[in-house]
Amino acid sequence: MSYANQYPVSFKNHIEKIAIVGASGQSGSYIVEELLKTGKHKVTAITRADSNSKFPAGVEVKRVDYDNQSSLVEALQGQEALIITMGVMAPQDQQTKLIEAAAAAKVAWVIPNEFGGDNANEALLRDIPINAVKVQYREQIEKLGVSSWIGICCNFWYDYSLSRGNYSIDIKNRTATFWDDGNTRINTSTLPQVGLGVANLLNLKVLPDNEQDTSPCLSNYKNKFVYIASFCLSQREMLASILRVTNATEEDWKIEYRPVEEVFKEGVERFQKGDFMGMLSGMYSRNFFKDNSGNYELTRGLDNEKLGLPKEDVDKYTKIAVDAVLNGDVAQF
Incomplete structure (x- = not known):
C-alpha cells in the first residue's frame, strides 16, 4: 500500500480531470450533473464528430473519430479518469478502442461500461452472456498495465x-x-443515486494520507467493484x-x-x-x-455509507x- 506522505509535496492526492463517454445518455447525464455540482472537476465529454448531443454549461466537448485511434488518444491526453457509459446497442469495439487510447494517453483510472449487476458473481456471468462479455474489457485494462479499473455494481435502474x-x-x-x-x-438503484455514487467515488482521495488514515480512498477500489444501491x-x-x-x-x-x-x-x-x-x-x-x-447487499455489502449516499x-x-x-x-x- 502506498501513502500520500511518501510522495513529494507537489503530489496531488485527488482527481481533477475527468472524461466521459455517453455524457448525455441515461446514466451519463446524471453522472455529469453530479460531477459538476462538486466544483472540483473539469469534465470533458468525448463524443463522435457527427453527434448532435447537447451538454450542460461547464463541460468541455471533444469530438472523436472511432476509426482514427489517434483522435481518441488526443482527446484523452491529460485526463486522469475515463468514464465509459454506452448503450447495449453500441459497437463492442468502441470500448476496446477507448481502453487502448486511455492506456496510450496514460489515463490512471477507467470506469468501464460496468453499470449493472454483480459482474464479480461467476454464476451470473455464466448465465447472462451480455454480462460475461464485459470481463474482456477489465482484463484488457489490466493487461495493458497503465490504467486501473473500477466497476460500478448498481443493478437495474x-x-x-x-x-x-x-x-x-x-x-x-x-x-x-x-x-x-x-x-x-x-x-436496485435510481439514476440519481448512480450519478451521485460515481461523483462521490471520484471525489475520494486517491491514496490514504498515511498509515493511520483509514478513510475511504480510490485506491481501495483498484481493479474492484463498488457496490451501491x-x-x-x-x-x-x-x-x-x-x-x-x-x-x-x-x-x-x-x-x-x-x-x-x-x-x-x-x-x-x-x-x-x-x-x-x-x-x-x-x-x-x-x-x-x-x-x-x-x-448483493446481503452477499457483498454496500459501499453507500463510505460514499456518503443518502437513503x-x-x-x-x-x-x-x-x-x-x-x-x-x-x-x-
Missing part, C-alpha cells in the same frame, strides 16, 4: 425498469406475474409501493405466479432465436433466483415510474 414492466409488473394494465412466490429481494425489494414490495401511490388495493390487480427458473430458461431460448426482449426477460428473472445473486424514498421513485406510464413517457433504450 429502479423507476426505469418498473415503468417498462421489466420486473413483470404491468402498471398500465394492473397485472403482475410473481416469480416463485414474489418474495425474493434484489438490489437505492433499495432492496421483492416484486411484492414493488407492487405494495405501486398500490400506495395509486391508492389501489391488490384486489384491483390480476396476479399470477410462475417458477422463476422457467421464466429464465424461456427468456434465454427466445434470445437465442434473435428476440432481444428474451435477453431482458432472462437477465431480470435470473437476478431473482433463490441464490441471492441479485441481493431514498421508494414511493417517490415508484410514483415517477407510474407517472411515466400514465403519461406515455416511458423511457426507451
Whole structure:
C-alpha cells in the first residue's frame, strides 16, 4: 500500500480531470450533473464528430473519430479518469478502442461500461452472456498495465425498469406475474443515486494520507467493484409501493405466479432465436433466483455509507415510474 506522505509535496492526492463517454445518455447525464455540482472537476465529454448531443454549461466537448485511434488518444491526453457509459446497442469495439487510447494517453483510472449487476458473481456471468462479455474489457485494462479499473455494481435502474414492466409488473394494465412466490429481494438503484455514487467515488482521495488514515480512498477500489444501491425489494414490495401511490388495493390487480427458473430458461431460448426482449426477460428473472445473486447487499455489502449516499424514498421513485406510464413517457433504450 502506498501513502500520500511518501510522495513529494507537489503530489496531488485527488482527481481533477475527468472524461466521459455517453455524457448525455441515461446514466451519463446524471453522472455529469453530479460531477459538476462538486466544483472540483473539469469534465470533458468525448463524443463522435457527427453527434448532435447537447451538454450542460461547464463541460468541455471533444469530438472523436472511432476509426482514427489517434483522435481518441488526443482527446484523452491529460485526463486522469475515463468514464465509459454506452448503450447495449453500441459497437463492442468502441470500448476496446477507448481502453487502448486511455492506456496510450496514460489515463490512471477507467470506469468501464460496468453499470449493472454483480459482474464479480461467476454464476451470473455464466448465465447472462451480455454480462460475461464485459470481463474482456477489465482484463484488457489490466493487461495493458497503465490504467486501473473500477466497476460500478448498481443493478437495474429502479423507476426505469418498473415503468417498462421489466420486473413483470404491468402498471398500465394492473397485472403482475410473481416469480416463485414474489418474495425474493434484489438490489436496485435510481439514476440519481448512480450519478451521485460515481461523483462521490471520484471525489475520494486517491491514496490514504498515511498509515493511520483509514478513510475511504480510490485506491481501495483498484481493479474492484463498488457496490451501491437505492433499495432492496421483492416484486411484492414493488407492487405494495405501486398500490400506495395509486391508492389501489391488490384486489384491483390480476396476479399470477410462475417458477422463476422457467421464466429464465424461456427468456434465454427466445434470445437465442434473435428476440432481444428474451435477453431482458432472462437477465431480470435470473437476478431473482433463490441464490441471492441479485441481493448483493446481503452477499457483498454496500459501499453507500463510505460514499456518503443518502437513503431514498421508494414511493417517490415508484410514483415517477407510474407517472411515466400514465403519461406515455416511458423511457426507451
